[in-house]
Amino acid sequence: DIVLTQSPDSLAVSLGERATINCKSSPSVLSSSNNKNFLAWYQKKPGQPPKLLINWASTRESGVPDRFSGSGSGTEFTLTISRLQAEDAAVYYCQQYYGNPVTFGQGTKLEI
Amino acid sequence: EVQLVESGGGLVQPGGSLRLSCAASGFTLSRYWMTWVRQAPGKGLEWVANIKQDGSEKGYVESVKGRFTISRDNAQNSLYLQMNSLRAEDTAVYYCARDPGIDFWSGYDYWGQGILVTVSS
Numbered sequence: 001d002i003v004l005t006q007s008p009d010s011l012a013v014s015l016g017e018r019a020t021i022n023c024k025s026s027p028s029v030l031s032s033s034n035n036k037n038f039l040a041w042y043q044k045k046p047g048q049p050p051k052l053l054i055n056w057a058s059t060r061e062s063g064v065p066d067r068f069s070g071s072g073s074g075t076e077f078t079l080t081i082s083r084l085q086a087e088d089a090a091v092y093y094c095q096q097y098y099g100n101p102v103t104f105g106q107g108t109k110l111e112i
Numbered sequence: 113e114v115q116l117v118e119s120g121g122g123l124v125q126p127g128g129s130l131r132l133s134c135a136a137s138g139f140t141l142s143r144y145w146m147t148w149v150r151q152a153p154g155k156g157l158e159w160v161a162n163i164k165q166d167g168s169e170k171g172y173v174e175s176v177k178g179r180f181t182i183s184r185d186n187a188q189n190s191l192y193l194q195m196n197s198l199r200a201e202d203t204a205v206y207y208c209a210r211d212p213g214i215d216f217w218s219g220y221d222y223w224g225q226g227i228l229v230t231v232s233s
Contacts, residue, residue: 034215038216040220044151050149050220050223051223055219055221056219097218097219100171101159101172105156106156
């Protein structure tokens with residue numbers, strides 16, 4: 001199984017500042033078939049379903065503010081949230097869909 | 113508008129069974145892989161199972177293999193999860209989700225609101 005390890009487990013960042021969440025994959029989720037990274041980022045708030053923010057490691061979903069960006073390739077990935085707003089407080093998860101079983105990272109709790 | 117609505121959850125005793133349903137609307141179910149994901153109280157997200165558009169391929173997390181069965185009825189626009197031999201550790205909110213991938217799997221773009229399954233005596 002592909003293991004995703006997020007860091008840190010939690011972080012507190014001030015309004016207007018930037019938050020950086022890391023996700024390390026073992027093994028790689030870069031596909032040689034299409035040269036894409038099979039990795040997504042989600043935002044999860046209590047009582048709500050997860051919301052897909054970033055697909056293919058760096059493609060922002062429609063309607064997601066450009067304050068959210070994804071980067072990385074192979075085994076190292078980063079979710080960056082700029083100009084933090086109060087509504088960004090949530091738990092963030094990375095997910096790999098390179099193969100079954102699909103797996104999620106353990107989550108990173110972001111406090112504002 | 114794409115909608116996914118889960119039903120069938122509730123309280124069940126250990127060793128019991130439940131069948132979850134997910135009613136899909138606003139899109140053609142037969143075009144998409146579909147998935148169940150769960151979140152136990154205070155825990156993270158866990159992928160449970162997925163199923164190909166025509167039901168010919170299915171995948172399960174190891175902890176539910178032999179106990180859970182994913183299925184679909186495209187004509188009825190519905191996804192199902194039959195859960196047998198339930199254990200306390202299966203207690204979770206269960207979500208159905210859509211995989212929009214065409215040639216490859218993808219991140220899940222639409223999710224239901226979730227349904228709570230509680231396994232307890």
